Amino acid sequence: MGLLSLAIWTPILFGVVLLALGRDEHANAVRWMALVGALVSLAVTVPLYTGFELGTAAMQFVEQGVWIERFNVNYHLGVDGISLWLVLLTAFITVVVVIASWESITSRVNQYMGAFLILSGLMIGVFAALDAMLFYVFFEATLIPMYLIIGIWGGPNKIYAAFKFFLYTLLGSLLMLVALIYLYTQSGGSFDLATWHKLPLGGTAQTLLFFAFFAAFAVKVPMWPVHTWLPDVHVEAPTGGSAVLAAIMLKLGAYGFLRFSLPILPDASHEWAWLMITLSLVAVVYVGLVAMVQQDMKKLVAYSSVAHMGFVTLGFFLFSDMGVAGGIVQMIAHGFVSAAMFLSIGVLYDRVHSREIASYGGVVNTMPNFAAFALLFTMANCGLPGTAGFVGEWMVILAAVKANFWIGAAAATALIFGAAYSLWMFKRVYLGAPGNHHVKALTDIGSREFLVMAVLGIAVLYMGVHPKPFTDVMDASVAELLRHVAISKLN
Numbered sequence: 001m002g003l004l005s006l007a008i009w010t011p012i013l014f015g016v017v018l019l020a021l022g023r024d025e026h027a028n029a030v031r032w033m034a035l036v037g038a039l040v041s042l043a044v045t046v047p048l049y050t051g052f053e054l055g056t057a058a059m060q061f062v063e064q065g066v067w068i069e070r071f072n073v074n075y076h077l078g079v080d081g082i083s084l085w086l087v088l089l090t091a092f093i094t095v096v097v098v099i100a101s102w103e104s105i106t107s108r109v110n111q112y113m114g115a116f117l118i119l120s121g122l123m124i125g126v127f128a129a130l131d132a133m134l135f136y137v138f139f140e141a142t143l144i145p146m147y148l149i150i151g152i153w154g155g156p157n158k159i160y161a162a163f164k165f166f167l168y169t170l171l172g173s174l175l176m177l178v179a180l181i182y183l184y185t186q187s188g189g190s191f192d193l194a195t196w197h198k199l200p201l202g203g204t205a206q207t208l209l210f211f212a213f214f215a216a217f218a219v220k221v222p223m224w225p226v227h228t229w230l231p232d233v234h235v236e237a238p239t240g241g242s243a244v245l246a247a248i249m250l251k252l253g254a255y256g257f258l259r260f261s262l263p264i265l266p267d268a269s270h271e272w273a274w275l276m277i278t279l280s281l282v283a284v285v286y287v288g289l290v291a292m293v294q295q296d297m298k299k300l301v302a303y304s305s306v307a308h309m310g311f312v313t314l315g316f317f318l319f320s321d322m323g324v325a326g327g328i329v330q331m332i333a334h335g336f337v338s339a340a341m342f343l344s345i346g347v348l349y350d351r352v353h354s355r356e357i358a359s360y361g362g363v364v365n366t367m368p369n370f371a372a373f374a375l376l377f378t379m380a381n382c383g384l385p386g387t388a389g390f391v392g393e394w395m396v397i398l399a400a401v402k403a404n405f406w407i408g409a410a411a412a413t414a415l416i417f418g419a420a421y422s423l424w425m426f427k428r429v430y431l432g433a434p435g436n437h438h439v440k441a442l443t444d445i446g447s448r449e450f451l452v453m454a455v456l457g458i459a460v461l462y463m464g465v466h467p468k469p470f471t472d473v474m475d476a477s478v479a480e481l482l483r484h485v486a487i488s489k490l491n
Contacts, residue, residue: 301342362433
């Protein structure tokens with residue numbers, strides 16, 4: 001079994017074992033087993049980075065075998081500079097979430113931890129799949145554990161939120177399935193992505209396929225105006241669910257644009273780039289304004305995620321190496337920062353059982369260590385230079401200014417709005433005198449919570465100060481992607 005198969009199936013195997021064997025009376029043993037599974041899964045992905053060859057756009061660690069021979073569906077895996085960091089990020093965030101959920105989940109612990117580990121393996125499968133049908137199976141399968149995580153361990157309106165999440169994402173994915181079947185027939189019966197990248201297609205066919213893929217990937221990102229499911233889901237989801245949803249699952253849609261829309265449908269991508277750029281700027285500007293009026297901390301961060309992911313799609317459809325690389329860097333940085341923001345909200349919620357900003361005030365007086373971490377993550381969410389939140393956004397803004405000054409100027413307003421709503425929330429929650437007796441009774445974070453915050457803090461600072469290892473990995477693959485996008489495939 002290759003490294004990618006191990007990265008996919010190790011967490012799934014641990015998750016299945018937890019589902020089969022764990023019971024609440026053995027909750028502590030279940031937690032330790034989940035942690036071991038997450039750490040082993042992370043360890044398996046490390047050789048993917050240490051053994052990755054720079055300077056080539058070729059797929060590496062490739063595995064291929066027949067899956068459904070009759071329809072030429074293959075178990076075909078591989079990673080390049082675009083997908084490598086997303087695989088590592090998924091494994092890393094899974095470890096963080098398992099540790100962060102150690103005490104907050106007290107019922108059905110085995111099912112909760114098992115669902116997260118299975119979800120981790122399925123998401124890695126999405127990033128590693130080189131067969132379109134295999135991609136689709138992994139892409140859709142991720143809905144099941146996340147649906148259960150929201151629907152079982154969520155808040156008062158968890159069923160509504162889980163149902164809305166499932167319906168929105170499933171509807172778009174059905175249109176993608178139609179597109180996959182069309183490309184399968186046009187390619188002579190192949191689901192191989194490399195084959196599809198060379199496939200000549202008519203202008204009308206490209207446009208229809210572009211919007212079929214858009215329906216699936218835009219909802220997942222989510223782009224405006226199909227973003228309305230995200231705040232509801234974040235509010236109702238447990239803390240770990242929100243962290244994984246924001247850090248990893250939103251990236252599945254953005255990754256889909258890179259693997260399908262841009263290289264397979266270059267002419268349609270160029271033709272409809274104005275629409276993608278417009279929707280991205282609306283997400284950056286309008287949704288940023290919406291975030292400023294939120295009273296629920298989770299909703300505020302959820303809307304900020306829509307705004308930050310707007311930078312990702314904006315960068316992709318500028319068709320420049322700086323823009324695409326900036327979009328990918330932003331995906332990784334947002335993974336670190338959004339997970340940290342939601343886990344920080346979870347720390348407060350576990351103590352006060354409220355996400356309302358008005359329920360707090362002066363937290364720094366009783367939780368100084370935690371407030372210091374929260375300030376770091378808030379600044380990263382603002383895009384402060386020296387933090388991970390700055391690098392990708394700055395690269396996209398540079399690419400946007402180079403393409404069109406006014407597009408760059410509009411994108412840059414996100415830094416102002418981001419600072420406004422992030423610092424407003426921090427001021428109201430953490431600064432000043434203690435707001436009420438609940439805040440006065442708070443205790444600072446313990447060793448487990450400190451570990452989670454410290455690990456994420458190091459990741460946020462390291463990427464902000466030294467982004468070169470991240471960009472070096474993706475340079476050759478980004479150049480190859482842009483070469484595909486530059487070639488007309490009209491038949």
